[in-house]
Amino acid sequence: MGVTPLPQTRTDRAWLPRRLLVTRSARDFAHGRGIVARAAASGVEIVELAGDRLTLGLPDDPRRAYAEAKATLAVVVAPPSRRRLQPIAPSADWRVDLAEGCPAHCSYCYLAGSLKGPPITRVYANLDEILDGLPVYLGQGTITSRNEARAHEGTTFEASCYTDPLAIEPLTGSLSTAIAWFGRWRADAQLRFTTKFADVTPLLGLDHAGRTRMRASINPRAFTRFEGGTSPVAARLAALGRMAQAGYPVGLTIAPIIAAEGWEAAYAALIEDAAAALAGVPGLDLTVELITHRYSPGSKAVLEGWYPGSALDMGTGNRVTKRTKFGSEKQVYDTATMRALRTFFERRIGEALPAARLLYWT
Numbered sequence: 001m002g003v004t005p006l007p008q009t010r011t012d013r014a015w016l017p018r019r020l021l022v023t024r025s026a027r028d029f030a031h032g033r034g035i036v037a038r039a040a041a042s043g044v045e046i047v048e049l050a051g052d053r054l055t056l057g058l059p060d061d062p063r064r065a066y067a068e069a070k071a072t073l074a075v076v077v078a079p080p081s082r083r084r085l086q087p088i089a090p091s092a093d094w095r096v097d098l099a100e101g102c103p104a105h106c107s108y109c110y111l112a113g114s115l116k117g118p119p120i121t122r123v124y125a126n127l128d129e130i131l132d133g134l135p136v137y138l139g140q141g142t143i144t145s146r147n148e149a150r151a152h153e154g155t156t157f158e159a160s161c162y163t164d165p166l167a168i169e170p171l172t173g174s175l176s177t178a179i180a181w182f183g184r185w186r187a188d189a190q191l192r193f194t195t196k197f198a199d200v201t202p203l204l205g206l207d208h209a210g211r212t213r214m215r216a217s218i219n220p221r222a223f224t225r226f227e228g229g230t231s232p233v234a235a236r237l238a239a240l241g242r243m244a245q246a247g248y249p250v251g252l253t254i255a256p257i258i259a260a261e262g263w264e265a266a267y268a269a270l271i272e273d274a275a276a277a278l279a280g281v282p283g284l285d286l287t288v289e290l291i292t293h294r295y296s297p298g299s300k301a302v303l304e305g306w307y308p309g310s311a312l313d314m315g316t317g318n319r320v321t322k323r324t325k326f327g328s329e330k331q332v333y334d335t336a337t338m339r340a341l342r343t344f345f346e347r348r349i350g351e352a353l354p355a356a357r358l359l360y361w362t
């Protein structure tokens with residue numbers, strides 16, 4: 001569908017949907033009712049659905065349908081099939097979903113390739129059931145059992161695969177609940193999330209016991225023209241510094257790494273900014289994850305439909321086709337570009353952030 005891109009703005013304000021849909025079953029859960037109450041108190045239109053089917057009522061016009069979907073939060077119940085965890089290498093042992101979808105507008109969004117249908121955000125009302133289902137996965141992962149550098153983290157659970165949990169935290173409170181739950185749980189388990197948002201104030205005073213690692217998902221200012229509705233990069237780095245000061249283990253997710261003109265100077269400045277934001281943190285526990293830009297034919301088609309005016313390069317120059325172990329294809333940078341990027345990042349990070357542990361390059 002041909003959709004004119006939304007203004008590529010950065011924001012420090014909490015996201016508020018224009019309307020909230022809540023299913024009948026979601027209203028049976030206190031967490032679901034709490035989300036509805038907070039949204040209503042903020043003036044959000046509340047639509048109580050008679051059943052459990054999400055009736056979206058989106059307009060036919062693709063531009064308006066996209067905008068309305070992105071401005072909609074649905075409170076639903078995660079069925080047992082959704083609560084069955086999937087392995088999620090190389091980030092973590094397991095993917096745990098507190099929600100699905102994200103209100104921001106990034107023209108490289110990886111969700112375009114993973115989630116189907118209109119881009120509404122669904123948050124799960126049965127958070128307690130989701131969390132209570134985690135113990136069975138303890139010790140079952142492959143990342144921390146096979147990777148010596150990460151073995152001390154215990155079994156790791158990634159909450160940012162299908163959403164940005166901090167983007168919706170002011171209304172949902174799901175991330176705070178999960179952090180506190182892991183804080184009460186056991187030392188050989190870790191919750192992880194990565195975010196392009198910056199409002200960490202509600203997280204600072206939680207009893208996290210050092211069992212949640214927050215990573216800031218960052219790109220140079222010059223490349224944030226490919227994002228919309230996210231927090232400014234400087235605010236994300238400042239938020240990460242506050243979390244580190246509050247005793248959380250932290251990390252940088254530099255993603256997606258884009259080999260556009262001027263990348264070297266732009267990323268050098270970004271790494272310096274990150275080092276400055278984390279300087280002087282006592283006992284800093286810092287990791288770095290490096291993820292190069294990639295896309296599949298399916299995600300490219302969706303993203304070009306949502307953001308036809310984006311300057312993000314999804315052409316064939318300096319790209320090669322990589323086949324995944326599941327048989328699907330994705331376009332990644334060619335060998336020479338990958339080598340130049342990797343050499344640069346490993347050197348620069350080693351110089352500017354010598355305490356950082358590099359978790360993976362992909």
Ligand code: SF4
Pocket residue numbers: 102103104105106108109110111163164196227230
């Ligand atoms: Fe996608 Fe992340 Fe941007 Fe949200 S913040 S639209 S999840 S890339």
